[in-house]
Amino acid sequence: MAVPAFLARDRIVAKPGFNRWLIPPAALAVHLCIGQAYATSVYKTALVEHFDASLTAIGIIFSIAIVMLGLSAAVFGTWVDKNGPRAAMFTSAVFWVSGFLVGSLGIYTNQLWLLYLGYGFLGGIGLGIGYISPVSTLIKWFPDRPGLATGMAIMGFGGGALIASPLSRQLMNWYDPNYDPAVAGTVPSGNAVAGLFLTLGLIYLVFMMFGAFIVRVPAANWRPDGFDPSTVKAKSLVTTENVSANNAIRTPQFWLLWTVLFCNVTAGIGILEQAAPMIQDFFREGDTSTVLAATAAGFVGLLSLFNMAGRIVWSSTSDYIGRKPIYMVYLGVGMVFYVLLATVGSTATWIFVLCAAVILSFYGGGFATVPAYLRDLFGTYQVGAIHGRLLTAWAAAGIVGPLIVNGVLDLQGTPGQLVAGDYRPALFIMVGLLAVGFVANLLIKPVAEKWWEPKPTDVPTAAAEPERSNVR
Amino acid sequence: MSTPAPRTGEQPTTHTPVGLVAFAWALVGVPLAYGLYNTIKAASALFG
Known part of the structure; x- marks a missing residue:
């Protein structure tokens, strides 16, 4: 699929x-x-009240968006690598903003299906293409610090919620003066949410287009001053060869890393999904919790901070200690903190908060480090496309994680009456999952030579990009 | 003193204005700081 000249990679x-x-x-x-x-x-x-729908019916909007994220990242990954970051960012902006505009129309006209189509379907495609759009470009610009580079971008995904939450409350307060975010129980009107969608769509259009028009790709032989590629080659598990996306998914390394990401994300979602009620349940005395709702909301904010910080801190650290060792930390130390959470987490609030914060930092770190791990294993040739296909692990974890936690809690009792012990089976299942991921990470070895792309010097005519290998 | 002519095939160099780099970082940094401030304010309830 060709793109207009102003979006083309060679421009x-x-x-x-x-x-x-x-x-x-x-x-x-x-x-x-x-x-x-x-x-x-x-x-x-607000959407539940506006549409007079169930929480599940509204929750489906987000589920569609996440499923579309995984699917579009997998399907359009090769297109993103071929056409470059400007075309990808531009396309992502068009889909993401269209999602908000169609969603806004759906709220104004009281048609829920337009929200599914808009924010869920169109917005989800924008999410998937946008998520992978800068990854391979950053890796090529920062061959000396790929973990730092991808950590910075993927930290932004965590940071986006930190900005959107207070901004959305403020905007909805402007559009509906009866809604006061500081007063518990007040709910903004549907029209306020529609206005919010319209405003966010326009703000995001400006920001994303700015990104699309300042982004550049490095020239083929460019390298940073003082950077010696031979130092990269000297590290174990780091290749200077290239593997195509089609071949990558036929290697055991891809599926082992898929398992690693799936296990790490599933475990993190277990806490993230249930954070606010979980801290209240862990410190329940009779029918009431010693942790107030406002404090629980503060806990969710703290987790968001650690989720974001983990993306930049741990991913940057992986540049020094290596990708495999850092995942041993995420999964191995993560298991220890999950066991602590399950066994002594209810003895003191600070222990609970510390354990959950560390686990969430590993969750974020797992997301941010995986593009650099892929670069190490498969080279830079189609790392964006390979990353896109690996993100199906995220979509799968997004379904399995909440299923495990909610399924276990449903068996233990009713919401509002649960206590710390009711969470233990779910937490120990997460420990088991992390153990599986730990073993999968240990099994990762360098990719076999048969999957490598031939080098440009191997073919009679010099090509701008490596020819595809015969191995398909 | 004459300026040496560029060699054949050599690409012209460019200079990215420092102001553009600073503006780009400010454009993403300011909203991020706003989000961080609000989140830390909310999280402070945990220790209050």
Whole structure:
């Protein structure tokens, strides 16, 4: 599928002397916008009342968006790698903003299916393409620090919710003066949410287009000053070869890493999904909890901070200690903190908060480090497309994680009466999942030579990009 | 003193204005700081 000339990859090849530090804000401009997907809870109740629908019927909007994220990242990954980051960011912006505009129309006209189509379907495609759009570009601009580079962008996805939550409350308060976010129990009107969607759509259009038009790709032989590629080659598990996306998914390494990501994300979602009621249930005395609702909301905010911080801190750390060791930390130390949470988490609030915060930082770190791990294993050739296919693990974990936690809690009792002990089976299932991920990570070895792409010097005519290998 | 002519095939160099880099970082940094401030304010209830 061809793209208009102004979006084409060859129009955005940077000239010598270009400052690569313009690329992270371009990536952040996209990720900070699409990270809004984690802030849907701020208007969930308003939509339930406006449409007179169930929580499940409204929750489906978010589920469609996440499923579409995984599918579109997998399907369009190769297209993103081929056409470059400007075309991908532009396309992502069009879908993401269209999602908000169609969703706004759906709320104004009281038609829920338009929200499914808009925010869920169209917005979800924008999410998937936007999420992977800057990854391979950042890895190529920062071959000396790929973990830091992808950590910065993917941190933006976590940061997007931190911005969208307070901004949405403020905007809904402007559109509906009867709604006061500081007063518990007040709910914004449907029209206020429709106005919010319209406003967010326009703000995101400006931000994402800014990112799309400042992004550049490095020239084929560009490398940062003082960077010696031979130092990269010297590290174990880091290849200087390239593997195509079609071949990557035929290697055991891809599926082992898929398992690692799936287990890490499933375990993290177990806490993230249930955070606010969980801290109240852990410190329940009779029918009441010693943790107030406002404090529980503060706990959710703290987890968001650790989720975001883990993305940049742990991913940057992986540049120094290596990708495999950092995942041993995420999964191995994560198991220890899950066991502590299950066994002594209810003895003191600080122990509970500390355990959950560390686990969430590992959850974020797992997301941010995986593109660099893919670069190490499969090279830079189609790392964006491979990353897109790996994100199906996220979509699967998004279904399995809540199923495990909610399924176990449903068997233990009714919401509002649960205590710490009722969470133990779910927490120990998460420990088991992390153990599976730990073993999968240990089994990852360098990719076999038969999957490598031939080098340009191997073919009679020099090609701009490596020819595809015969192995399919 | 004459300026040496560029060699054949050599790409012209560019210079990214520092102001553009600063503006781009500010554009993403300011909203992020706003979000961080609000989140820390909410999280402070946990320790209040």
